[in-house]
Amino acid sequence: MPDIPTDPAIQLRGVYKRFRTPTGSAYTALRNLNISVQPGEFCAVVGPTGCGKSTTLALIAGLEPASAGEVLLMGQPVKGIDARIGYMFQTDAIFPWKNVLQNVAAGPLFRGMSKTEAIERAGDWISRVGLSGFEYYYPHQLSGGMRKRVALAQTLITGPQILLMDEPFSALDVQTRALMEDELLALWASTSASVVFVTHDLEEAIALADRVCVLTAGPATVKGIYTIDLPRPRQVAEIRFAPRFVQLYQEIWGALRDEVMVSYERDKKRTIS
Amino acid sequence: MNAIKNAPSVDSTDLADDEPVWIASTAARRYRIIVTSLRVLLLIVIIGGWELGARIGWIDAFFFGQPTAIVQQIWTWITQGTAQGPLWQQIAVTLEEAVIGFLIGVVLGVVFGVALGRSRLLADILSPYIKVANSIPRIVLGSIFAISLGLGIGSKIALAVVLVFFIVFFNAFQGVREVDRNLIANARILGANSRQLATEIIIPSALSWIIASLHTSFSFALVGAVVGEYLGALKGLGLLISTAQNTFNANGVFAAMVILAAISLTAEAIITALENRLIRWRPNTITDVSI
Ligand SMILES: Nc1ncnc2c1ncn2[C@@H]1O[C@H](COP(=O)(O)OP(=O)(O)OP(=O)(O)O)[C@@H](O)[C@H]1O
Ligand SMILES: [Mg+2]
Numbered sequence: 001m002p003d004i005p006t007d008p009a010i011q012l013r014g015v016y017k018r019f020r021t022p023t024g025s026a027y028t029a030l031r032n033l034n035i036s037v038q039p040g041e042f043c044a045v046v047g048p049t050g051c052g053k054s055t056t057l058a059l060i061a062g063l064e065p066a067s068a069g070e071v072l073l074m075g076q077p078v079k080g081i082d083a084r085i086g087y088m089f090q091t092d093a094i095f096p097w098k099n100v101l102q103n104v105a106a107g108p109l110f111r112g113m114s115k116t117e118a119i120e121r122a123g124d125w126i127s128r129v130g131l132s133g134f135e136y137y138y139p140h141q142l143s144g145g146m147r148k149r150v151a152l153a154q155t156l157i158t159g160p161q162i163l164l165m166d167e168p169f170s171a172l173d174v175q176t177r178a179l180m181e182d183e184l185l186a187l188w189a190s191t192s193a194s195v196v197f198v199t200h201d202l203e204e205a206i207a208l209a210d211r212v213c214v215l216t217a218g219p220a221t222v223k224g225i226y227t228i229d230l231p232r233p234r235q236v237a238e239i240r241f242a243p244r245f246v247q248l249y250q251e252i253w254g255a256l257r258d259e260v261m262v263s264y265e266r267d268k269k270r271t272i273s
Numbered sequence: 274m275n276a277i278k279n280a281p282s283v284d285s286t287d288l289a290d291d292e293p294v295w296i297a298s299t300a301a302r303r304y305r306i307i308v309t310s311l312r313v314l315l316l317i318v319i320i321g322g323w324e325l326g327a328r329i330g331w332i333d334a335f336f337f338g339q340p341t342a343i344v345q346q347i348w349t350w351i352t353q354g355t356a357q358g359p360l361w362q363q364i365a366v367t368l369e370e371a372v373i374g375f376l377i378g379v380v381l382g383v384v385f386g387v388a389l390g391r392s393r394l395l396a397d398i399l400s401p402y403i404k405v406a407n408s409i410p411r412i413v414l415g416s417i418f419a420i421s422l423g424l425g426i427g428s429k430i431a432l433a434v435v436l437v438f439f440i441v442f443f444n445a446f447q448g449v450r451e452v453d454r455n456l457i458a459n460a461r462i463l464g465a466n467s468r469q470l471a472t473e474i475i476i477p478s479a480l481s482w483i484i485a486s487l488h489t490s491f492s493f494a495l496v497g498a499v500v501g502e503y504l505g506a507l508k509g510l511g512l513l514i515s516t517a518q519n520t521f522n523a524n525g526v527f528a529a530m531v532i533l534a535a536i537s538l539t540a541e542a543i544i545t546a547l548e549n550r551l552i553r554w555r556p557n558t559i560t561d562v563s564i
Contacts, residue, residue: 093459110464
């Protein structure tokens with residue numbers, strides 16, 4: 001069978017993003033950024049803090065327009081918010097006035113599903129993220145990690161084809177985190193969604209992804225893209241000990257460390273001056 | 274005594290676990306008792322001092338009234354009615370004006386507050402006018418309403434609406450401006466259209482601001498109704514006050530004030546109950562501390 005060329009699920013071509021700073025000058029957050037993610041691919045993005053990772057996701061989600069360049073979803077330019085996207089925000093974004101059940105059912109209800117069906121599916125997702133029994137709790141009555149799991153269920157229930165995740169597990173303890181990562185991989189394997197997963201943690205990036213994209217210190221551009229040829233299915237807790245994992249880690253860490261140092265030195269200079 | 278001392282050690286550790294909570298709750302109860310008794314004492318001192326002062330002539334009861342005479346005045350109104358008809362009728366009229374004015378003012382305030390809070394263009398166009406309208410002493414409009422709408426309840430409702438509107442409006446506007454942008458982004462990604470965004474995200478989020486404004490705005494609705502009646506009416510507590518004033522009946526003025534205070538406090542209690550029902554999701558420091 002001949003290979004039918006398909007459009008990448010996500011493509012950023014020569015993307016720039018400038019912000020107006022409080023002082024009125026312009027700040028360039030992204031500079032000539034080129035990334036493409038194939039359908040069904042799991043792409044992790046790492047980079048020093050403040051380099052522009054969240055900004056990249058906001059552009060893909062259509063929450064912010066690019067200042068220059070193109071952002072394409074399945075070959076079509078992004079015009080506003082797209083129903084095929086699921087986005088798990090870096091900061092808490094579940095609704096404080098809705099309980100767990102209402103929060104998880106929000107997406108389907110917004111999209112016009114009947115109430116009974118939405119509630120039933122929400123109940124199903126709540127048990128998948130391990131929150132059975134907490135259906136009627138309000139977010140302020142949950143721990144930080146539980147709120148993250150509510151956000152995960154809220155995002156995945158809409159069955160997104162493109163899943164954007166901004167440091168989703170950084171608030172979790174190591175064990176819960178490994179469980180959630182395995183769960184995410186299992187869910188992803190059953191959906192064929194394309195994932196862009198932003199993280200600070202290079203180990204997490206390598207353990208989960210097909211490709212790891214290292215961004216430079218801000219303004220962000222691609223420093224290097226690394227293919228992770230570790231076999232699937234993976235067990236996140238075990239794969240860290242595979243020799244190939246260690247090898248990849250050393251290779252990518254070399255690139256990332258330089259950028260983190262640049263960013264760190266720059267911040268230090270700024271605070272001193 | 275002995276039984277407790279000889280109790281098995283398992284029980285005594287259980288007891289130790291409960292102890293801090295138990296101590297805290299007795300301390301809290303004792304504190305509440307002290308506060309309540311001091312409050313009552315303060316009331317007795319003030320009312321008693323007033324009564325005593327009036328009796329021995331330090332306070333001129335003709336100008337400043339006298340507690341027992343105020344109570345007597347209220348009792349007379351209840352049993353024999355007022356010069357304008359039965360007391361309950363006056364209360365009903367004032368209450369009707371205040372409640373209708375309050376409801377209209379709240380609805381208008383929320384609608385305009387949300388609309389302007391959401392739309393940059395509307396806010397930019399209208400904000401200078403709203404600032405000017407807010408800075409003029411609106412109570413003066415009562416005279417205009419009395420002239421244009423006459424002696425019926427319409428002019429009082431209008432005054433109450435004007436007073437309530439601005440309080441609710443500014444709070445709703447601020448509340449909408451304070452909505453977390455992340456929550457809006459999340460709702461839009463999850464598929465909310467603009468109507469769903471307004472009803473499920475923006476209004477619930479602004480609700481604590483809006484409800485906070487309801488506490489003050491009901492008193493203002495009452496002020497609007499009473500001042501409206503004072504400026505010219507056929508019935509109502511405001512008319513009762515102005516009649517009492519014209520006959521140099523200080524006790525009558527105070528008696529009407531006491532009735533208004535009672536209405537205000539009742540409304541306050543209802544609004545607080547409503548608040549607790551509507552904003553159940555909010556972390557409530559008072560109830561969360563209790564066991
Ligand atoms: N709305 C905005 N206005 C002005 N500057 C902004 C805005 N949003 C982001 N920036 C700037 O863009 C840069 C990148 O921000 P971004 O949130 O994308 O970083 P990040 O890589 O996600 O960082 P972290 O890993 O700490 O979350 C930062 O320097 C930030 O100050
Ligand atoms: Mg970020």
